[in-house]
Amino acid sequence: MGRYSKIKQSQKDLEGKNDSKIQSNKLQKCITKIRKSEIGKPSFLNSISLQIPNIWSSNYILVNIVSFFIDEGRHFLLHLAGAKRKSEKEKDILKKQQQLKKQIEIVQKKPLFEFLESFSINQLGMPKRNKKKERIVVFFLRSNMNFDLKVNYSIKLSQLNEKWAQILKKIKFLFDEKFYKELIEILDLLQKHENRIGFIADVLIDKLERSNCLENIQVIFKNLLIQIIKEHQDELLNHIQLYQRQPDYILEVYKKQIKLYRHRIINFIFNLRCLFDNYNYDQVQNLMYQQQVREFFEAEDQNYKIFDQDIEIYQYDY
Numbered sequence: 001m002g003r004y005s006k007i008k009q010s011q012k013d014l015e016g017k018n019d020s021k022i023q024s025n026k027l028q029k030c031i032t033k034i035r036k037s038e039i040g041k042p043s044f045l046n047s048i049s050l051q052i053p054n055i056w057s058s059n060y061i062l063v064n065i066v067s068f069f070i071d072e073g074r075h076f077l078l079h080l081a082g083a084k085r086k087s088e089k090e091k092d093i094l095k096k097q098q099q100l101k102k103q104i105e106i107v108q109k110k111p112l113f114e115f116l117e118s119f120s121i122n123q124l125g126m127p128k129r130n131k132k133k134e135r136i137v138v139f140f141l142r143s144n145m146n147f148d149l150k151v152n153y154s155i156k157l158s159q160l161n162e163k164w165a166q167i168l169k170k171i172k173f174l175f176d177e178k179f180y181k182e183l184i185e186i187l188d189l190l191q192k193h194e195n196r197i198g199f200i201a202d203v204l205i206d207k208l209e210r211s212n213c214l215e216n217i218q219v220i221f222k223n224l225l226i227q228i229i230k231e232h233q234d235e236l237l238n239h240i241q242l243y244q245r246q247p248d249y250i251l252e253v254y255k256k257q258i259k260l261y262r263h264r265i266i267n268f269i270f271n272l273r274c275l276f277d278n279y280n281y282d283q284v285q286n287l288m289y290q291q292q293v294r295e296f297f298e299a300e301d302q303n304y305k306i307f308d309q310d311i312e313i314y315q316y317d318y
Contacts, residue, residue: 056170065167065275066174072268073139073223075116075230115239116229123247124222125215139223140179155181159188164276179219186220190273197273201265209255214247220268224261225254234260 056062120126120137127143157165164187172180189200204218211217228237235241236253 056174059170061275061278062167062171066171068271068275069140069175073141075137075139075226112230112232112239115243116226119229119239119242120222120226123214123250124225126222137226139219139226140176141174142176155184157184159191160184161191164191167276176219182218182220186269186272187276190269197266197269198262200269201262204265205258205262208258211251214251214254217251220265221254221258224264228257228261 052058056066116137121128126137126139157168160168168184168187175183186200186204189203190197193199204220208217208221225237228234229239229242232238234257237257242250242253
């Protein structure tokens with residue numbers, strides 16, 4: 001009996017080893033199948049090539065240009081984020097302090113926000129927002145209320161070089177109709193007077209000084225006026241001094257003060273040229289870089305004095 005039990009036990013052990021070997025082989029085959037890269041993928045995947053769509057948002061040059069105009073011309077007049085909840089209910093001390101600070105800031109700036117919203121619509125001719133909760137003014141870019149895109153953007157670009165013309169063709173529908181015309185004028189001036197950005201700024205300022213209606217001034221100066229009022233640094237151009245003032249009075253004050261902001265017009269034009277010439281947007285925003293540019297154009301203006309009679313008033317037939 002003892003010998004028979006040993007033989008039987010040996011047979012069981014042998015069968016167990018065989019089963020283990022079979023299971024191991026099956027497992028190895030499964031692992032091999034899993035490792036095959038083509039499993040679960042469409043056939044001929046390696047031969048498929050995806051092309052970047054030919055739209056403005058996939059072109060970094062165009063994205064940089066649009067980003068510049070958004071940063072310059074988009075003004076949030078009132079943002080309630082972080083201040084809707086009552087600070088008393090907040091348990092976290094830091095968040096409570098932040099909410100309280102935001103609430104105080106809104107109360108303090110509310111008169112300014114309300115003035116800017118009313119001023120931009122009633123005095124500068126900006127479109128009224130649809131939603132009551134939207135307190136935002138956007139210059140340079142087209143309003144969502146404007147759907148007539150065929151007629152308004154049919155201006156010929158033959159006076160511009162091919163590179164700049166192609167850029168405008170791809171993003172022209174994003175621009176406000178009036179600013180689109182002004183942008184073509186500025187680019188045309190840049191072509192004719194490449195390194196005389198101070199001169200170009202004076203041409204634009206001269207045109208502003210000849211204006212007799214605040215609502216009809218160039219968009220670049222409308223945007224600058226809103227920036228100046230928001231900063232509340234000018235003793236004449238602030239919401240307290242301009243409250244309930246007539247447009248003619250505001251325009252005359254603006255004309256008197258505009259020479260103080262000539263450097264900002266120069267910066268705007270310079271940044272515009274850099275972006276259309278494919279410079280990186282981060283480089284354009286660098287403060288040291290811009291300081292070097294200001295010094296360059298200040299030196300240029302000292303070497304080339306511009307008199308009123310030298311400023312050409314360019315007229316464009318659209």
